[in-house]
Amino acid sequence: MHLTLEKLAPFLGSYYLVLAVMNAVFGYFLWEHKKNIRQAVFWTVVAGAFTIMASIAYSGQQKLMELVSLPEAFRGFVDGNLANPALYTIGTSAFLVTMFLFRKVLVQPVVAWGLLVLALLLMGLSMADVQFAEIVTKPDNVPIVAMVFLLGYFTWLATAQAVKNDERTARGEDPLEKLNNEKILVWPDLVYTELICMVAVTAVLTYWAVGLQAPLEDAASSVKTPNPSKAPWYFLGLQEMLVYFDPWMAGVVLPSTIVAGLMAIPYLDFNKAGNGYYTINQRKFAYLVFQFGFLELWVTLIILGTFLRGPNWNFFGPYEQWDAHKVVALNNVDLSQFFWLGLVGYMPKAPDGASEIAKFGWILWRELPGIIVVVSYLALLPPFLGLTIFRGFYKRMGLIRFMVMSNLLLMMMLLPIKMVLRWTINLKYLISIPEYLLNL
Amino acid sequence: MVDPKKMSVEEILAACRGGSSSSSSPPESKPALAKDEPSAATGKPAASKPVESKPAAGKPAGAKPGGMNTADILAAARGGAAKSEPASASDGPAPAKSAPGAKSPPAAKPGAMSVADILAAARKGAGAAKETAAEEKPAAKKAPPAKPAAAKAAAQAEPEPVSGAKDTSSILAAARKGVKPGPISKEEAKQRATATIEKPEKSMPVRPAKPAYAIPSPPVAAQSDRRDFFAVVAGSFLAVGFSSFALTNVVWLLGLARFMFPNVLTEPPSKFKVGFSANFAPDTVSDNFKAQFGVWVVNTVYEGQRQIVALRTVCTHLGCTPNWLEAEQKFKCPCHGSGFYKDGVNFEGPAPRPLERYAIQLADDGQLEVDKSRIFYSEKGEWGDSASFVAV
Numbered sequence: 001m002h003l004t005l006e007k008l009a010p011f012l013g014s015y016y017l018v019l020a021v022m023n024a025v026f027g028y029f030l031w032e033h034k035k036n037i038r039q040a041v042f043w044t045v046v047a048g049a050f051t052i053m054a055s056i057a058y059s060g061q062q063k064l065m066e067l068v069s070l071p072e073a074f075r076g077f078v079d080g081n082l083a084n085p086a087l088y089t090i091g092t093s094a095f096l097v098t099m100f101l102f103r104k105v106l107v108q109p110v111v112a113w114g115l116l117v118l119a120l121l122l123m124g125l126s127m128a129d130v131q132f133a134e135i136v137t138k139p140d141n142v143p144i145v146a147m148v149f150l151l152g153y154f155t156w157l158a159t160a161q162a163v164k165n166d167e168r169t170a171r172g173e174d175p176l177e178k179l180n181n182e183k184i185l186v187w188p189d190l191v192y193t194e195l196i197c198m199v200a201v202t203a204v205l206t207y208w209a210v211g212l213q214a215p216l217e218d219a220a221s222s223v224k225t226p227n228p229s230k231a232p233w234y235f236l237g238l239q240e241m242l243v244y245f246d247p248w249m250a251g252v253v254l255p256s257t258i259v260a261g262l263m264a265i266p267y268l269d270f271n272k273a274g275n276g277y278y279t280i281n282q283r284k285f286a287y288l289v290f291q292f293g294f295l296e297l298w299v300t301l302i303i304l305g306t307f308l309r310g311p312n313w314n315f316f317g318p319y320e321q322w323d324a325h326k327v328v329a330l331n332n333v334d335l336s337q338f339f340w341l342g343l344v345g346y347m348p349k350a351p352d353g354a355s356e357i358a359k360f361g362w363i364l365w366r367e368l369p370g371i372i373v374v375v376s377y378l379a380l381l382p383p384f385l386g387l388t389i390f391r392g393f394y395k396r397m398g399l400i401r402f403m404v405m406s407n408l409l410l411m412m413m414l415l416p417i418k419m420v421l422r423w424t425i426n427l428k429y430l431i432s433i434p435e436y437l438l439n440l
Numbered sequence: 441m442v443d444p445k446k447m448s449v450e451e452i453l454a455a456c457r458g459g460s461s462s463s464s465s466p467p468e469s470k471p472a473l474a475k476d477e478p479s480a481a482t483g484k485p486a487a488s489k490p491v492e493s494k495p496a497a498g499k500p501a502g503a504k505p506g507g508m509n510t511a512d513i514l515a516a517a518r519g520g521a522a523k524s525e526p527a528s529a530s531d532g533p534a535p536a537k538s539a540p541g542a543k544s545p546p547a548a549k550p551g552a553m554s555v556a557d558i559l560a561a562a563r564k565g566a567g568a569a570k571e572t573a574a575e576e577k578p579a580a581k582k583a584p585p586a587k588p589a590a591a592k593a594a595a596q597a598e599p600e601p602v603s604g605a606k607d608t609s610s611i612l613a614a615a616r617k618g619v620k621p622g623p624i625s626k627e628e629a630k631q632r633a634t635a636t637i638e639k640p641e642k643s644m645p646v647r648p649a650k651p652a653y654a655i656p657s658p659p660v661a662a663q664s665d666r667r668d669f670f671a672v673v674a675g676s677f678l679a680v681g682f683s684s685f686a687l688t689n690v691v692w693l694l695g696l697a698r699f700m701f702p703n704v705l706t707e708p709p710s711k712f713k714v715g716f717s718a719n720f721a722p723d724t725v726s727d728n729f730k731a732q733f734g735v736w737v738v739n740t741v742y743e744g745q746r747q748i749v750a751l752r753t754v755c756t757h758l759g760c761t762p763n764w765l766e767a768e769q770k771f772k773c774p775c776h777g778s779g780f781y782k783d784g785v786n787f788e789g790p791a792p793r794p795l796e797r798y799a800i801q802l803a804d805d806g807q808l809e810v811d812k813s814r815i816f817y818s819e820k821g822e823w824g825d826s827a828s829f830v831a832v
Contacts, residue, residue, distance in 0.1 A: 223731050223753060229760060239775070242758060242775075243789065247757060434756075
């Protein structure tokens with residue numbers, strides 16, 4: 001915790017200055033090329049506002065800086081009332097669903113630009129908070145911040161293209177990619193673009209390497225684990241998964257299933273539409289399942305793990321002090337304990353001196369409720385789904401493909417289900433056989 | 441492809457063309473001719489041929505020397521003789537032109553516009569009504585149901601039926617009329633064909649005589665001299681190279697194997713003394729042995745009995761090292777948030793089972809001695825083992 005407002009001031013000032021220039025250029029673009037004078041004036045005014053904010057931020061004085069930071073009350077409210085994993089997940093899900101439902105409005109360039117500026121402004125205002133700045137400017141976390149914005153950009157690009165194509169299809173026209181599809185401009189169009197990209201990437205990487213210190217830590221020791229101990233940023237989704245599962249499950253089975261499932265997609269997909277062009281309406285199921293798996297179950301978990309998980313892997317608000325002694329009451333209980341202790345009143349246990357086989361039988365008896373639940377989830381639910389809501393899928397895919405698809409889908413849904421169960425009833429494991437390292 | 445012994449229809453056609461018109465050179469048109477051979481040579485009606493002749497329909501005959509087909513040749517033949525306009529070929533469907541009353545000559549089979557017909561038309565040379573063969577062919581192809589009509593059109597195309605031209609052979613023979621009327625023998629036909637179609641002789645280049653240096657010399661009788669000594673001792677350079685290479689690899693492998701046995705032992709001894717039991721006050725956790733030995737020595741109450749136990753400092757979830765939090769009185773793992781009570785029993789986070797115990801006992805001198813080589817698992821009911829704790 002060495003960061004202070006004085007140290008932050010030059011960065012924040014430049015940050016707002018860059019925002020001002022961005023908006024001025026955008027306004028000029030609207031004026032010159034779109035002849036949209038009203039909007040050009042609006043964005044120029046925004047640019048002016050950012051210039052004023054930049055000069056305030058450059059000052060680095062406590063009193064003045066309060067003008068360009070979020071109010072204390074708001075930050076306290078966020079940390080105190082909103083900061084828990086359940087609300088975070090519900091919030092991000094709601095956010096993504098909203099983005100999906102209103103995609104036709106949100107992908108318009110001016111609206112998208114407005115969202116980008118709002119996001120950058122929110123980040124700038126939050127950065128005036130030292131706790132937040134500490135996390136965001138940590139060399140480890142810079143790529144994640146970049147990733148959030150890059151991902152936003154590319155998602156917008158694809159969605160905008162898909163929305164355009166869907167509108168064209170609704171009018172009975174060909175998708176945009178089909179026009180002019182005989183022509184590929186290679187020289188000099190593509191080659192020059194590649195050259196420019198090469199130069200730009202080299203410049204960014206050089207600046208990055210020079211400007212940011214390598215995130216080195218203390219010498220490794222087998223008895224000292226950094227607190228919090230975080231995986232590389234791209235594995236933070238896995239680490240978050242490990243909070244809810246046995247290491248075998250979240251570290252081996254589920255990642256393998258993800259890889260195998262991604263490889264299986266082309267063989268499971270029976271929808272011929274959308275080949276070679278962006279579309280959402282023609283492939284709604286595939287689009288939603290993939291985006292749910294990627295954006296919700298992978299990317300938001302990376303963001304959660306990076307910015308919101310602190311010492312002892314506790315959940316911290318974005319502006320909250322990382323206190324290693326924060327007490328969070330978590331008393332996790334297995335399903336078998338719920339069933340036997342809660343409903344029956346005793347826990348089945350093998351009598352002393354029982355043989356190994358008898359002990360195994362007792363373990364199975366103890367875990368019977370969980371086994372029944374899991375087996376019915378993975379074995380009985382697919383046929384049920386095939387007969388009800390996925391009836392059309394079953395008819396078009398055939399038995400084997402449908403079973404593979406539905407099982408992959410159910411494996412994916414295990415994560416959110418397990419998360420919800422952990423938050424609501426503090427469930428630890430459905431099946432808990434630590435004797436044989438088998439927990440689910 | 442073309443059997444030289446047989447006189448094919450194409451060759452006859454070529455001969456015909458060669459005699460009457462010199463618009464294209466025979467060698468060039470040969471491949472195209474060969475293509476048509478199978479159907480024509482068997483004398484079958486070639487009504488299915490229009491596909492091939494179609495491209496030629498709209499073109500002046502002989503304009504395409506490279507890819508000549510029968511139609512082209514026919515058109516060329518006709519053009520040389522009669523100077524009719526092939527350009528009119530593609531206008532209008534032929535059935536419209538056909539006169540319903542026109543009776544077909546004996547040679548014209550209904551529905552089968554054969555090469556023979558065309559040949560007959562070509563042969564006629566001076567025939568006035570030279571509707572092009574190409575015109576008739578698209579008609580035959582375009583309207584399969586109207587084939588009889590097409591045939592009629594063909595019939596109309598030759599208002600003067602050839603007397604006696606009843607079958608293919610005689611028609612073909614008639615086509616050779618400039619040479620000799622009536623049937624001819626194969627030899628005659630061949631002569632006729634070779635006169636016009638000059639088939640390039642396949643000539644093999646003469647193999648040059650072997651130069652002197654290529655002639656193998658008779659083996660020299662083995663001599664025994666001083667050089668053999670080195671060959672015996674060191675072998676060839678190749679043998680030396682590979683031997684040393686193999687030797688180097690063996691040494692490498694041995695060196696690699698040596699890495700498996702480092703000559704330092706970094707592990708502390710698995711059996712060590714931690715002091716007298718009086719040093720461990722009730723309900724305390726000693727963090728002193730964590731850094732060096734990876735052990736917490738805990739004085740706690742487990743199942744109603746006060747005991748001193750040695751807990752292993754490895755989280756049972758994924759192997760991180762938890763921290764003892766004095767304020768909260770719990771072990772807490774920084775990796776995924778697993779929590780353990782003071783006695784090592786898991787209660788929060790994903791850890792599936794309690795921390796593990798090392799064996800602990802009172803040594804002869806009264807100190808507590810921890811033995812890391814034996815581990816006791818709670819979930820297997822081993823914490824009841826008297827070696828896993830020291831009762832206080």
